[in-house]
Amino acid sequence: MRNQRFHGRHESEGRVCEHPTCTEAGEYRAPGTRGSSFDGPGEWRWFCLEHVREFNAGYDWFEGMSADEIYAAQAPGAGWATESPAFRATAGVDGMPRWADFADPLDAIGSRAADIKMAAAGRAYTEHSRFTPHEREALSVMGLGPKTDRPQLRRRYSELVRRYHPDRNGGDRTHEARLQRVVEAYQLLRRAAAFA
Numbered sequence: 657m658r659n660q661r662f663h664g665r666h667e668s669e670g671r672v673c674e675h676p677t678c679t680e681a682g683e684y685r686a687p688g689t690r691g692s693s694f695d696g697p698g699e700w701r702w703f704c705l706e707h708v709r710e711f712n713a714g715y716d717w718f719e720g721m722s723a724d725e726i727y728a729a730q731a732p733g734a735g736w737a738t739e740s741p742a743f744r745a746t747a748g749v750d751g752m753p754r755w756a757d758f759a760d761p762l763d764a765i766g767s768r769a770a771d772i773k774m775a776a777a778g779r780a781y782t783e784h785s786r787f788t789p790h791e792r793e794a795l796s797v798m799g800l801g802p803k804t805d806r807p808q809l810r811r812r813y814s815e816l817v818r819r820y821h822p823d824r825n826g827g828d829r830t831h832e833a834r835l836q837r838v839v840e841a842y843q844l845l846r847r848a849a850a851f852a
Contacts (some may be wrong), residue, residue: 657788663818664684664685664789665683665684665705666683666684666685667683671683671702671703673704673707674701674703674707675707676700678704678706678707680704680706680707681704682702682703682704683702683704683705684702684703684704684705684708685701685703685708685817686700686701686702686703686708686712686715687700687701687715688700689703698756702823703837705737721777722832730758730786757762759815763801766801766803767796767799770801770802783826786790786849786850787802787804787848788848789851790844791845791850793841794840794841794842794844794845795841795845797837797838797840797841798812798813798838798841798842798845799812799816804814805851806846806851809842809845813838813842816838817839819831820832820834820835820838821835824833
């Protein structure tokens with residue numbers, strides 16, 4: 657089966673080239689006056705092969721950008737500076753573990769996968785059976801797994817308090833709710849029978 661979109665060609669479906677003097681089929685698209693946005697995919701202009709080549713030769717992707725913006729767009733790491741939700745300071749506030757909460761990224765993936773499996777099954781796995789449902793939820797808040805021991809719990813609590821306390825964040829109180837959840841989770845877990 658042959659690919660009908662060879663080099664960006666689209667069957668014309670009655671479209672005519674948008675060049676003012678051309679009557680050829682408009683089978684090649686070029687950026688229109690409105691780009692992709694929240695409102696949809698944007699508009700295309702349709703040209704024949706000759707006129708789309710002419711359009712592309714004169715198209716300037718950097719039009720309207722400053723020299724610094726052009727340099728940033730051409731840098732090898734362009735786009736990597738965008739902060740992923742899992743790495744934001746507010747990550748983990750909804751109970752999902754943060755990548756930064758784990759020494760090994762695979763532990764973070766495994767923790768999240770275990771939570772998803774437990775929720776899907778509607779029951780606890782055997783390694784979670786030493787904790788009550790409330791304690792398992794508290795472990796999730798702390799970003800800990802079912803094999804956690806008391807020293808790990810204490811270290812994790814100390815680390816999270818330092819991370820979220822306003823005194824350690826220049827007085828920023830945006831993480832106060834997360835800090836409160838961590839304190840409540842620790843208070844529940846430190847008295848857990850699993851750590852006796």
